[in-house]
Amino acid sequence: MDLAIVGAGRVGTSLAVLWRRAGHRIVGVAGGAATPERAARFLPDVPVLDAVGAATAAEVVVIATPDAVIESVCEEMAKAGALETAGSVIHASGAAGLDALEAAASVGVSTLSVHPLQTCPTVEAAVERIPGASFAVTANDDAGYELGERLARDAGGRPFRIADERKPLYHAAAVFASNYVVTVTALAEELERTAGVPDPLGALTPLQEATLANVHRVGPAEALTGPAVRGDAVTLRRNLEALALHAPEAVRPYVALADLALALAERSGRVPPEDRGAVEEVLVRWR
Ligand SMILES: NC(=O)c1ccc[n+]([C@@H]2O[C@H](COP(=O)([O-])OP(=O)(O)OC[C@H]3O[C@@H](n4cnc5c(N)ncnc54)[C@H](OP(=O)(O)O)[C@@H]3O)[C@@H](O)[C@H]2O)c1
Numbered sequence: 001m002d003l004a005i006v007g008a009g010r011v012g013t014s015l016a017v018l019w020r021r022a023g024h025r026i027v028g029v030a031g032g033a034a035t036p037e038r039a040a041r042f043l044p045d046v047p048v049l050d051a052v053g054a055a056t057a058a059e060v061v062v063i064a065t066p067d068a069v070i071e072s073v074c075e076e077m078a079k080a081g082a083l084e085t086a087g088s089v090i091h092a093s094g095a096a097g098l099d100a101l102e103a104a105a106s107v108g109v110s111t112l113s114v115h116p117l118q119t120c121p122t123v124e125a126a127v128e129r130i131p132g133a134s135f136a137v138t139a140n141d142d143a144g145y146e147l148g149e150r151l152a153r154d155a156g157g158r159p160f161r162i163a164d165e166r167k168p169l170y171h172a173a174a175v176f177a178s179n180y181v182v183t184v185t186a187l188a189e190e191l192e193r194t195a196g197v198p199d200p201l202g203a204l205t206p207l208q209e210a211t212l213a214n215v216h217r218v219g220p221a222e223a224l225t226g227p228a229v230r231g232d233a234v235t236l237r238r239n240l241e242a243l244a245l246h247a248p249e250a251v252r253p254y255v256a257l258a259d260l261a262l263a264l265a266e267r268s269g270r271v272p273p274e275d276r277g278a279v280e281e282v283l284v285r286w287r
Pocket residue numbers: 006007008009010011012030031032033034035036051064065066067069073092093094115116117118119120121
């Protein structure tokens with residue numbers, strides 16, 4: 001297929017590299033000031049054009065700009081008549097709906113979204129990690145779904161279908177699974193540093209690796225350890241008193257996560273019933 005990538009940043013460029021390897025032709029890329037250098041490095045001999053120029057020669061236009069400008073970039077291309085030869089316009093956002101591509105739909109172009117469920121901090125990391133990742137595909141009809149699934153597979157991904165109106169929820173889950181794990185890790189690192197642990201991140205790494213390995217092996221309910229699932233009110237109280245003293249900003253997140261851990265433990269019947277009341281009492285006091 002002849003593809004144009006409008007917004008050849010981390011995701012756009014890495015998908016272009018992978019699609020090229022799968023035999024597709026990248027007829028043009030577009031972006032801002034940093035795009036020409038990135039394209040020269042990862043997509044040598046692919047023309048760097050403006051959005052309208054890149055889209056004009058393509059069968060499929062992929063918009064991988066920041067979410068906030070997907071709609072205006074799509075409008076710009078539709079108004080300029082740049083989508084006349086394109087059968088489909090795709091965006092790569094996890095949270096945006098297909099309404100962001102309304103300008104393309106209004107000129108008769110099929111619209112879909114193809115979202116790699118992967119963290120892409122750099123082009124290099126994304127080229128390595130997108131193969132094997134799951135891809136959320138959203139479309140208006142079977143032909144759209146089949147195109148999205150084909151492109152996901154051609155990038156080495158494992159596609160699944162998701163309804164347009166469920167995308168924000170789907171994306172919120174991804175934020176918990178990735179971004180907030182990073183955020184909670186940063187907090188843990190800081191607390192260990194305050195406690196005097198040398199090389200806090202290095203000390204936490206084996207614990208985190210084993211935790212994630214367990215979650216993936218036996219599922220979250222079985223993998224959960226710690227004071228909430230043990231019904232250990234004394235440890236919870238000690239933790240919270242220490243946080244109030246050394247890192248008061250961590251009290252609220254600790255209580256919120258302890259509430260969730262307790263609920264998870266209860267759903268799997270693992271909290272000793274005789275200890276449940278004492279745990280709840282501590283959490284209520286600090287909520
Ligand atoms: N990063 C991730 O982990 C990840 C994972 C899955 C999906 N996504 C989604 O993928 C999409 C792209 O994200 P990204 O992380 O790849 O972003 P990014 O690295 O910031 O790249 C954005 C690209 O869009 C260009 N751009 C910015 N403003 C533009 C405009 N007004 N008109 C045309 N091009 C413009 C940028 O150009 P310059 O660089 O030259 O300024 C760059 O080429 C987003 O929808 C995002 O939600 C991201």
